[in-house]
Amino acid sequence: MTGRPRHDWFQSDSDVVLTILKRNVPLDDCHVEISNENKITVKQGDEILFEGTLFSEVKNNDFTVQCTTAKIEIRLPKLIRHQRWNSLLSDGQGGAPTAPIAIPIPPSSTPSTTATTKKNWDAIEKEAVKAEEDEKLEGDAAVNKMFQKIYADASDDVRRAMMKSYSESNGTVLSTNWNEISKKKTETQPPACMEYKKF
Template structure:
């Protein structure tokens, strides 16, 4: 029963129904409180709902149950980072990275914490001015210092990007099924490029000829499917095609609560998410990205697939075009049947559990750990 509730909670989370997912995760935990992944996923739901303290509590419980769960440290660090506790967040990310060295997103988050801590330390530097030795009006000096501190507070200067890091332009656009992020850097070698795609984040790192690294870190507005995303290394740019979990129109590239423009540390030239992307004004040629997106969408629609690929494309299209009830029916039937049944009729399966129906000649067995 707890496993079924956990599967339903995952389906609601994928559908971005985070409050419902939280409720189902709680029911699953009430049924079985020994599963560390239940707490990890509930922590993630709490983060999405901005309940960061609850997210930390869940992550701590997951760590208590399984100290080797790298995702638990990731969730705890993310919640602490959101609370601007960058030092503690870094400590958690470091612990996670030591367990799972292959997760490059943790290394990226560690660098983010270090950058935030450096800015924080500069902002928190106390005034070095104090009362003069040998007398004077202490009250007057204190007042003078307060004025000086206020003046410094209003004239803080953000450290400029290092001059040796070039300005690299990037844009994004979307089709019904994909979000495409393009970094306008020419002649990048395969060995100098690192792209890490997670369900809710994208990190692109390019080793430049100067020896420095260009890095673009994005917290995505909606979830994507890393395994079905593509990377194209062209002579004029790098193109990352992110497969959408749902065929919805993204209003912005980055997650809610963040500025709509694309952010990056130490590199300028970002474009707003709502602005229509174009080539630099020095170019005599401009690209109609809307028309390009339509052409790509048409190519994807007309592409002739065979076998399992064609079947998967059909299911994806039914889900993307379906009503909320159709989507709920597909999710419920898939998870409850262990992937053996896919129904679009909510009236038929909404009030009852979907039974496992293995293909002819095969037998369903539960895995016992």
């Protein structure tokens, strides 16, 4: 699955939850198919994000899908409740779950200490957002991102000034001074080497 998004999974007595670390996937563009042979395929449009044959059977028509800004989460109800899956896929791929279900210990056995790890999804999402913010953009993309940040962090007056000046000037003026912009219409100011014409 080279080139595909990273994934993780965990299980409870009743469910297996598959998490695919793909950002900002619209729910209506995320397609999950589970065949009668337990093969699962997750797509965004025509792009395959994940596929494989599951370790055991699930209720094919009873799964749920949730898409957030950081990930896709697919909850698969187990056909056999309380069954422990040793891996996500039948060929052993997918690794051990991050949060294994508790297995009852017979009274005669000596309990052993087992460390279970759980993913901190809040931290992972913050890390992904930071990586996106640190991404180096060039040209128009960098300018657009800068204006988006100014607008997002601005006061209501600054936002009003930006919207009024930009729309009235046909995109040639962008002002943050509401005291000045509110008093008159912002005229179109094309670059020095150009002339503005109405069509």
